[in-house]
Amino acid sequence: MEYYLTVLTLAGINLMVVLGLGLLTGFTGLFSFGHAGFMCIGAYTSAILTVTLKVPFVIALIAAGLVAGAVSLLLGRLTLKLKGDYFLIATLGFGESVRLIFDNIEPLGGARGFSGIAKNSNFVSVWIVCLIGIFFLVRLMNSRYGRNFTAIREEELASSTIGIDVFKTKLLSLFISAIYAGVGGSLYAHYMTFIKPSNFALIKSTEFTIMAIIGGLGSITGSVIGALLLTILPEVLRFIADWRMVIYGAAVVILIIVRPKGIAGGKEFKDFFFVVWIRRLFNKRLAKKDPGNGGKL
Amino acid sequence: MDQFLQQLINGVSIGSIYALMAVGYSLVYSIMNFSNFAHGGVIMLSAYMGYFAIILLDVSFGVALLLATLGATLIAVLIERIAYSPLRKRKAPTLYFIISAMGMSILLENLVIATIGPQFKTYPIIFAESTIKLGNLSISKMDIFMLIIAAIALAGLVFFLNKTRTGIAVRAATYNARASQLMGVNVGRIVSIVFALGGALAGIAGVFFGIRYTVYAQAGIITNKAFVAAVFGGLGSLPGAIIGSILLGIIETFVAAWRSQLRDLTTFAILIAVLVLKPTGLMGKNTEDKA
Structure with a gap:
């Protein structure tokens, strides 16, 4: 029981x-x-706040999100103008730099890590934080901002001609995204009670991206499925020991080739x-609308 | 002054290994427009192949280098066939290639851990008399050998791309894949050739890397540095990748001599600085999107 709760808690942290x-x-x-970088910043911020400054956990949690968000604004200002792959490369450099900077801050334990954090978060x-996160995201995506985000995804030039400030909207998206990662980092720190910079290496960022893509891009349901599935899968495969990560890698390649839209494929729950059938039973009108967003990249 | 020269030689020698790796990145980027993160896996496998060729087959170093290079070439082409070519045929977005590459790199790394094991392996000593004295400088024979082989390999690549018919087709395809297809260039074959070239250079780099440091499953991560070098020089530019690598090797060596723990941080700081100040790198082609 304890074990299942641990896995599900870690899944929740990843989900955030x-x-x-x-x-x-x-x-x-x-x-x-570079999202492991934001997570790292969040984790350390909240750890410093609760351990050194004795701040209540809830406040540290919020602060972790805000600090990660603030850093993302700085990063975004510098790099969001970059085209194509270059933004991705910049975030890669950012993530690794964050890790290496914390590696070199001796007062925080350097590469040895930061220990003695109180176990403030549990399943x-x-x-609860995840549900709040999902709720906020659903509301956001149904708002004007949400539609602006998808407009930019679909056609950047067209969005700017109809008056969307592309740069600012991207910056907002990065900002909110970094807050989630920062909060996730804080939850992680207060669940594991020990953090070290190498917990937040490039491979961690890669895992998050893989979760988002396997679950299905452009779908909050997809994020939930991806985070749950890919946290639980390696645990289920634990009996084959070293081979599980081989299967994991192969699964990523096969899925991206066979089902590139991910499991949810741009659809929401x-x-x-x-779900549509069940709802149809209760409400005939629903069958006519709800085209879904198509899930195009 | 001697100290300075000594470090400079070290830097150039590391830089030349980076150059072999970075060229592979750049070649693939220039034709397929994505960063091939599975390249590190090929380099790591080649380091193992060279090691096992010497230990198990008991061949001379030259033969081992050749075998590892051939093996790496084959693996690189295979990876393209398995992980990228289905996506290429479907004209999938760049990101899918990157994810596929990431999956492949996880697969290769863990395949090695599952089969060979996570232990570090060290190459046996290759040159009995390991250094040459030159005034007050002592230069490792291996460094000189690496530098010469790297230079020959890179010169060979440049010759191939500029002077042969296939090489010209490769350059045409990197300039405009669609137009060259219309002119009768078989782009599928060109992509295979590009991966073979990248793989061959990765093969040499892998063996050298294994000799200079050690052989281990996570060795692929070192190629992040080569990747930074490729960006530094300008993604998609061959001379850029070479110059960027040598410069990065020199900078790293000097930083490491000053404060060793700042070496990796400097590398990534350079990456960010280059992206912010001049994203196309030292000599990259202009990537401005045409509206």
């Missing part, structure tokens, strides 16, 4: 970051290999056939 990444990647069309609190 993947939700943010899903907003940036799935809805705005910007790719990041319940992590999933309410668009799935069985």
Whole structure:
């Protein structure tokens, strides 16, 4: 029981970051290999606040998100003007730099890590934060901002001609996304009670991106499926020891070739056939609308 | 002054290994417009192939280098066939290629851990008398050998791209794949050739890397540096990749001599600085999107 709760808690923490990444990647069309960096900043910020400054956990949690967000504004200002792959490369450099900077800050333990963090988060609190995160994201995507994000993803030039400030909208997306990652980092720090910079290496960012893509880009449901599935899958495969990561890698390659839209494929939970059937039973009118967003990249 | 020269030689020698790796990145980027993160896996495998050729087959170093290079060439082409060519045929977005590459790199790394194991392997000593004295300088024979082989390989590549019919077709395809297809260039074959070239250079780099440091499953991560070098010089530009690599090798060596823990941070700081100040690198082609 304890073990299952641990896995599900870690899935929740991953989900928090993947939700943010899903907003940036799935809805705005910007790719990041630096989200572990934001997570790292969030983790250290909240750890310093609760351990050194004795701040209550809830405040540290919010602060972690805000500090990560503030850093993302700085990064975004510098790099969001870059075209194509170059933004992705910049985030990769950012993520690794954050890790290496924390490696070199001796007062925070350097590469040895930061220990003695109180265990403030558990299964319940992590999933409460996740549900708040999902709720906010659903509301956001149904707002004008949400539609602006998808407009930029679909056609940047057309969006700017109808008056969307492309740069500012991208910056907002990155900002919110980094807040999610920062909060995720804070939850992580207060669940593991020990953090070290190498926990937030490039491979971690890669895993988040893989979760978002396998789950399905442009879908909050997809983020949830991706985070749950890819946190649980390696655990289920634990009996084959070293081979599980081989299977994991192969699964990523096969899925991206066979089903590039991911499992949810741009659909939300309410668009799935069985949900639509059930809802049809209750409300005939629903069958006519709800085209879904198509899930185009 | 001697100290300075000594470090400079070290830097150039590391830089030349980076150059072999970076050229592979750049070649693939120039034709397919994505960063091939599975390249590190090829380099790592080649380091293992060279090691096992010497230990198990008991061949001379030259033969081992040749075998590893051939093996790496084959693996690089295979990876393209398995992981990228289905996406290429479907004209999938760049990101799918990157994810496929990431998956491939996870697969290769863990395949090695699962089969060979996570232990570090060290190459046996290759030159009995390891250094040459030159005044007050002592230069490792291996460094000189690496530098010469790297220079020959890179010169060979430049010759191939500029003087042969296939090489010209490769350059045409990097300039405009569609137009060259219309002119009768078989782009599918060109892509295979590009991966073979990148793989061959990665093969040499892998063996050298294994000799200079050690052989281990996570060795592919070192290619991040080569990747930074490729961006530094300008993604998609061959001379850029070479110059960027040598410069990065020199900068790294000097930083490491001053404060060793700042070496990797400097590398990534350079990456960000280049992207912010001049994203096309030292000599990259202009990537401005045409509206």
